[in-house]
Amino acid sequence: MTDTHYLVHGVFWPAPPATAPVLRLQAPDGTFLETTLDDGTRLGFRLAAEGKSCLGHHRVHGPAHRDHVLCVGHAPAVRGHQCERCFVADDFRLMHDFHRGGGVPPGLRSYLMQQHWLYVATFASGVSKVGTASDLRKWQRLAEQGAVAASYVARAGDGRVVRVLEDLVTRDGGLPQQVRAAAKAAALAAPAPAGRITARNAELAADARRILSTAAEDGFEIVHEGWNRPRLAARLCTATARHAYPHGLASGSHGFTIRSACGSFVLVRLDHSDLEFVVDLGQLKGRTVELGEHSSEVPAVQESLF
Ligand SMILES: [Zn+2]
Structure with a gap:
């Protein structure tokens, strides 16, 4: 289980009564795992591949119906979070020109x-x-x-x-x-x-x-x-003591306990430290991770504060 490589699709907020966002992860067999990012959730992961992969595309059939089509080639992302082929096939691509007279397929319409x-x-x-x-x-x-x-x-x-x-x-x-x-x-x-x-x-x-x-x-x-x-955003939106997360999410091992979440941003506490950091989990979108008992290195900022 812990050595499974997951492609990160991003942070999503389900509608209330849900109270916390989820990190959506695609397993190699094309199934999805959703990790709830609630106050107290421990999230540990290691970046398992270089670069970003294509997240597939959407076929829109109506207001509440759409298909998420996974990328057949597991191709690298070259246009935003998509490969060229998925970018071209994506119905939502046409959405932005609709009001300027652009044509759209019936489902998107x-x-x-x-x-x-x-x-x-x-x-x-x-x-x-x-x-x-x-x-x-x-x-x-x-x-x-x-x-x-x-x-x-x-x-x-x-x-x-x-x-x-x-x-x-x-x-x-x-x-x-x-x-x-x-x-x-x-x-x-x-x-x-x-x-x-x-x-x-x-x-x-x-x-x-x-x-x-x-x-x-x-x-x-x-x-x-x-x-x-959302109530879970309260602490992150309040001026409590915190720091910008000092590590990039493109590589390395990371692990922390979530305290608060707003959008794709989380306020976390690192292991063996009371300091809190702001992490943008949106940076993981398109990246491949392995979940496990990983920890973030506590930065030197700690000493300067005491
Ligand atoms: Zn693709």
Whole structure:
């Protein structure tokens, strides 16, 4: 069991009533193992291969139906988390051009024609973004982003309208549509006070709603609705003493006990140390690991603190 090599697909947040994310691992026989990342979970692993492998592609059949097709060749990842062949076969690839008139297959079309939400998310430094979530993934989308505070600002009739609105908020409000994982991790290593993050989010959401009220677009309504952050994220989003994890996740052995989780980021305690570190488990996506009783080396930062 411990010498099985698993391909890491990433950190996923199931919808409530689930209270913790899972690390999704693909076994060599194509079955999946999900490790729950809860407070107190010990996670130990060793990187078992160099580089990143393709995670396959999705065929979308409708709002709630999609197939995850595994990569037949176990090919290296060359375009994001995919090989060239899976990148081309992926239905979601076409999603981003839909609102600019791009053609999509019927299954993806039916997915995109469901109700969508426009949100403003704020991360631990106050850096914020505008984004979209399909109705069925309304809560998870924000949980997976690692938002510290977020507000829904509009409900749109379909995925085309919501992307037009998203572009409008970016153009007129200056809100980006992406915040890099490295920036989110750095922010969580020294989070701004909770009150400031909440106030910043409320201010930017109000700006976005004002911009949307002038939109020359039908098929949406402005909403005032908050997003409830998972309770497991509380400690990671609070300014307790912590450090950025000093080891890269591309190689080596790692092991720690999870205390808190926000998005793909976890606050962990290393063995034989009371220090806490922020680790981005999202960095494992596409990598091959072997699970086991591994430990992270406690960095020299320890001495400087005492
Ligand atoms: Zn592939």
